Amino acid sequence: MLSDTSRPVIQATLPVVAEHIEEIATRFYRHMFEARPDLLDGLFNRGNQADGRQQQALAGSIAAFATYLIEKPDQLPDHLLSRVAHKHVSLGLSPDQYQTVHDHLMWAIVDVLGEAVTPEVAAAWDEVYWLMANLLINKERGLYGAVHLSPETIWRTWRVAQRIQETADVITFVVERIDERDVKPSLPGQYVTIKMPMKDGVHQPRQYSLTRADEGQHRHFAVKRVHGLPTPDGEMSNLLHQDVRAGDEVVLSAPFGDVVLEYTDRPVVLASAGIGITPMAGMLSHLVKAGSQRQVVLLHADDSPDAFPLRRQVTEDIGRLADGSLHTWFINAAGDQPSGSTFSGFMDVNAVELPMDAEYYLCGPLPFLQAVRSDLIANGVPAKDIQYEVFGPDLWLADFQ
Numbered sequence: 001m002l003s004d005t006s007r008p009v010i011q012a013t014l015p016v017v018a019e020h021i022e023e024i025a026t027r028f029y030r031h032m033f034e035a036r037p038d039l040l041d042g043l044f045n046r047g048n049q050a051d052g053r054q055q056q057a058l059a060g061s062i063a064a065f066a067t068y069l070i071e072k073p074d075q076l077p078d079h080l081l082s083r084v085a086h087k088h089v090s091l092g093l094s095p096d097q098y099q100t101v102h103d104h105l106m107w108a109i110v111d112v113l114g115e116a117v118t119p120e121v122a123a124a125w126d127e128v129y130w131l132m133a134n135l136l137i138n139k140e141r142g143l144y145g146a147v148h149l150s151p152e153t154i155w156r157t158w159r160v161a162q163r164i165q166e167t168a169d170v171i172t173f174v175v176e177r178i179d180e181r182d183v184k185p186s187l188p189g190q191y192v193t194i195k196m197p198m199k200d201g202v203h204q205p206r207q208y209s210l211t212r213a214d215e216g217q218h219r220h221f222a223v224k225r226v227h228g229l230p231t232p233d234g235e236m237s238n239l240l241h242q243d244v245r246a247g248d249e250v251v252l253s254a255p256f257g258d259v260v261l262e263y264t265d266r267p268v269v270l271a272s273a274g275i276g277i278t279p280m281a282g283m284l285s286h287l288v289k290a291g292s293q294r295q296v297v298l299l300h301a302d303d304s305p306d307a308f309p310l311r312r313q314v315t316e317d318i319g320r321l322a323d324g325s326l327h328t329w330f331i332n333a334a335g336d337q338p339s340g341s342t343f344s345g346f347m348d349v350n351a352v353e354l355p356m357d358a359e360y361y362l363c364g365p366l367p368f369l370q371a372v373r374s375d376l377i378a379n380g381v382p383a384k385d386i387q388y389e390v391f392g393p394d395l396w397l398a399d400f401q
């Protein structure tokens with residue numbers, strides 16, 4: 001993949017690029033947004049920009065990709081590319097924008113590393129960038145094409161039909177279509193991007209998992225209110241909770257997301273924590289709708305029974321399945337207990353008997369994902385059978401660091 005000319009140059013300079021990735025990422029974004037402030041209106045989320053880890057995601061992924069090219073020249077990091085491509089198309093990214101990112105990123109690398117960036121070094125990193133960019137552009141073209149949409153047409157206006165207060169912090173929004181266009185079907189586990197003007201008029205995007213299988217006219221998504229304002233991180237969830245009422249209009253993208261339930265006959269284990277229940281609720285709803293005969297085990301960890309979002313919906317769906325069961329873990333067990341077995345403390349997958357040869361789907365905060373995934377691997381579950389959805393920057397970045 002990487003040319004023989006660039007390979008030794010990338011090998012030699014990767015450590016120094018990796019060491020300075022934080023600074024490169026910071027200067028790259030600052031430089032790009034100074035030149036193109038429009039990119040902060042409706043494309044990049046300023047809450048993410050305030051979060052250093054998320055800021056490193058883009059530049060860091062290029063360094064992670066370069067490491068991959070050196071260490072596994074015959075393979076591609078499909079998980080990484082697929083996750084990024086889905087996120088990009090859910091934001092309506094177009095191929096011409098890759099040149100902009102290229103120019104500002106290369107500027108930042110030179111700005112941070114100075115004279116170390118000889119013409120040979122610059123050419124080698126240029127090659128890495130365009131290798132990755134072209135793979136992403138192709139994947140993104142395929143994703144748009146599969147649903148017969150383009151960067152302009154992924155957006156559509158819906159009307160809020162209902163707000164359902166699920167828990168103290170979580171509201172489900174049910175939206176209905178108001179035009180005659182077909183509703184693009186969603187796959188179990190996918191998300192949509194919502195794009196809204198904030199109080200200062202600047203548009204901000206955020207992704208939310210769909211919590212129910214399609215019903216033709218409607219979509220359901222659940223929003224957890226992020227506390228701790230005035231950080232920009234909670235801007236969208238606070239706006240939705242406080243200001244968006246039934247009858248209001250919202251703009252959503254078509255559904256995307258690569259962590260989706262496979263259509264097989266194998267048992268399926270869904271493990272979630274907190275608001276990580278949302279893609280699981282979507283998957284359960286699809287299984288019920290399909291009349292699935294699969295063995296389905298839902299494991300859920302939460303602060304308390306009262307904090308368990310979408311609890312009624314998922315409990316009912318588990319009950320509707322031919323072979324569904326629920327196991328819960330609560331830090332504070334006070335409150336009305338759900339059906340199924342309940343445990344106190346953090347999730348322990350060894351406390352329940354899990355089906356052989358199951359597919360696993362995990363969703364929750366990073367430490368939860370790491371702990372559950374490690375336990376499953378230690379119990380002999382093959383890594384290929386474990387898929388996970390991270391809300392926030394992905395694990396591979398942590399692996400790289």
Ligand code: HEM
Nearest residue numbers: 043044045048057058061084087097098101132133393394
């Ligand atoms: C998100 C990589 C090009 C806009 C991301 C993420 C990565 C990434 C790793 C985080 C995904 C996640 O885990 O959630 C890349 C790479 C690129 C590239 C490697 C080039 C080779 C672009 C371009 C644009 C763009 C050209 C548009 C100008 C975004 C936006 C997000 C994002 C808006 C969402 C995160 C946020 O709001 O900060 N990209 N990207 N990316 N990317 Fe890209």
